[in-house]
Amino acid sequence: MQRITAETDAPLFDIAATRRIEHVAAAALPPHTLMQRAGRAVARLAMALATDARTVWIACGPGNNGGDGFEAAAQLQRHGFHPVVTHAGDTERLPADARASFERARAEGVTFADSPPTVCDLAIDALLGIGARRPPGGAMAEWLARMHTSAAPLLSVDLPSGLNADTGTWGGPSLAAPTDRRFCLTLLTRKPGLFTAQGRDAAGEVWFDDLGCTAGDEAPAARLNERPEDRSRAHASHKGSYGDVAVVGGAPGMAGAALLAASAALHAGAGRVYVAPLDETAVMLDMRHPELMFRRPDALEMAQLSVVCGCGGDDAVRAVLPRVLSTAGALVLDADALNAIARDASLQTLLRQRAARGRRTVLTPHPLEAARLLGVDTTQVQADRLQAAAALADRFACTVVLKGSGTVIASPGETPRINFGSNARLATAGTGDVLAGMVGAGLAAGSTAHAAARAAVWRHGDRADRWPADQALTAGALARGTPVR
Template identity: 50%
Template sequence: MSTLQSLSSDRAWPIYGRDGIRALEALLQAPNPVPLMQQAGLAAAQLAMAVAPHAQRIWVAAGPGNNGGDGLEAAVHLHQWGKNVAVGLLGRVDEMPTDARAAWQRAHTAGVPLSHGLPSDGLKDLGPHDLIMDALLGIGGKRPLDGALLSWVQAINSSMAMVLALDAPTGLDADSGAFLGPRHDAHCIKAQHTLTFMAAKPGLFMGHGRDVCGHLWLADLGFRPSALGPAPAAWLNPASARPAKSHASHKGSFGDVAVIGGEADVRGMGMTGAAVLAATSALHAGAGRVILSLLSGQASHSAQADLMQRDWQSLDLEKLHVVCGCGGGQSVQQVLPAVLQRSMQLVLDADGLNAVSQVPQLQALLRQRAPTQATVLTPHPLEAARLLKTSTQEVQSERLAAAQTLMDLFQCTVILKGSGTVIASPGQTPRINPTGNGRLAVGGTGDVLAGLVGARMAQGYTAFEAACMAVAQHGQVADQWPAGQALTASGLAMRLS
């Protein structure tokens, strides 16, 4: 029995890529004499009634594949329930897959108005209370949109009607969250609601998916995760409780974090602020003690009095949870051999990652840390591309694969930052993080995340646990940021707990 529910971000939903969904579909359909398409159509019709109960007109844009069949099945139910529904079919009926062609026949027999092409008014007569159902491509889209398909997408986006996309908005790659065509949303449906079938898809939570999907819903079509089906490609990273300090604890209970970074002024550009941000983050996140070691060799007068400041060479790295690279510039290359060999646990960020990407000897030292010395890498897409010797575009088009390749390459936990941050770790199914928003696109927020990860590791969590908790909390604080107030990295650091 299928259930329809909101895809809330506070639950660890299993996530399946296109190949996994195809395998699930075959598994679910085998014992069921009724096409899954009929269940999908019923769920789509039910959601349409829920989100647009006062719609005077409903127009279904049905594509030439099985996604179009889902839309046709939905139209049958809406028509039978007395709604003013019409279907525009893109493609030839005789070229449709078997189940989709049967759905067209059911719609025709039921008396649903069916036509080819857009309505003569080009959807301009639809009002804000009306509904358009996008059943053009779903997860089947792989190529850039052109011709009639692109015209339909642009007409739908120009309409005032609410849009409900089935499985995934047309023009969005359901595996990556990238646009199928040019890097702008004129080639992708912008939906207020997306109903996805069987299980969540990665692209709904990554890249542009978070901007064009609207509210996410799931109709599971009877799928229940079990050992019999294919393993999920990832899990959604749920919000988790923040660690609490017991009455009997003391500063030694929550570990020592050392932040090494902050190169001296180079060409008039000082970078000590990045290290100060990471240290401030670790401090407010509850680390027992935080030591700031600036590569500038000078004390920071802007750092909080709670931060101890030491020369990195005086640190007992074997006993410390080290965050290295924030604002490190070129100077960080000189300290990395010792940091990589001696640090008990390590978060490597920013210029530390850039240095590793440039120096093969540092790459070898990083690999040698596994498995006894826990390491977390925190690259943004450009840093990941440098480490993988590829392009940022390639990383963004295969975010899950990029994170896992980095993980395999260095045998450590990887936080691939961006819209839908990916956390990958040896022996773990990757996580995709749903929290956070565009406010985090300001300088210094990555330094804050690095310090937060270091604090969680110092508090006794494994590298994977620390990464998952920190990424979720980092995004949550941004999501809860007061409206009308600019988010700054320093403000973000001070709101951690």
């Protein structure tokens, strides 16, 4: 059993692949073995989470997820706990494995009740797993609401019931209560939906048990984004070895966005960083960052540069985009550059042509920017973030970073990544500009678009995770990588 952290490098399998893996594993084992292993694993984690627990409420559903719950109940009873099982379903219609586990729980003397115990020390949600077909209703919905709001810790079996394992969309109760009492033990495979969209909030801390099985040669739907290698610097290197970044952005009234991206690129290790403001009246100096060099956009030798374009671009960015798209050696497109491209087919053609010329490009949309590029609405993007990122990567033949909880990194021909580290302290203006600058520095240093995006997203999230709780996380400080001013 393993706890998932930002250090975990692991494949993520969707429901269809998980079913195939389960099928192969079950065929090679004596009947009911997998469910017994699942129940034992659930009981083991339950006992570790609530060592002093006495009453454990286990809500079991109509399928095999419920079977895992019965099996865990039998185990907990055997270990001297007091499990109380409520069952949402007809025991006569349980699938064979779950039926066997139900009988085992009964034989162990587990208490079955029609309604949940008034108090419990731990709740276990074994209502629905990968077989959930619609949002839970009736007693299931009531029980879930109670579990997600009660003071007792909640352990979800395989998935929080109501979570779509493929997409992370949520059909369960409000998730307003803090997540630090939520735990999930996912079984056999790690599922992408646990790590993006509402997955993180619904699941809380995620643990994994492979039930002694391997995934064989199943292709994962995605992988968790792993820690990038530390960048060592050869003694005999010089600033030219780390490349030049130019930030094109900062229209009138929006200079800050460009400066944030530039600061982030600088602190991420770029050899030289230029700022090209889209405001003719801009002051061509940043007193806090005298390292930054200021140029007019038309004075930049784009082919030699890793250009970060769009941060604070407003409408002014439209005018420079044809040249930027046609000539930038490497390119990060963010914010208003993405909005301008979404409105203009000729810019879209130029964007697509970059790949054919061997030029590296990374788009860093948040869900609304992604929706505009795809011509859909934000809800449709959020309904399947992996699919939306892949569709954009495919459409524009480049790397796409779809931001938000569980940032997705997709590139043509690569297994998509979902970033685990990071948290909602990043939900503050300017942190996206910082990410764009960090990606730009990676491109300038020579990384592929996919590798630069993965590394920057991981480090950006890691900074947020390590940020001291008593210090404000602002984009300016994040760009510098330190809360100390």
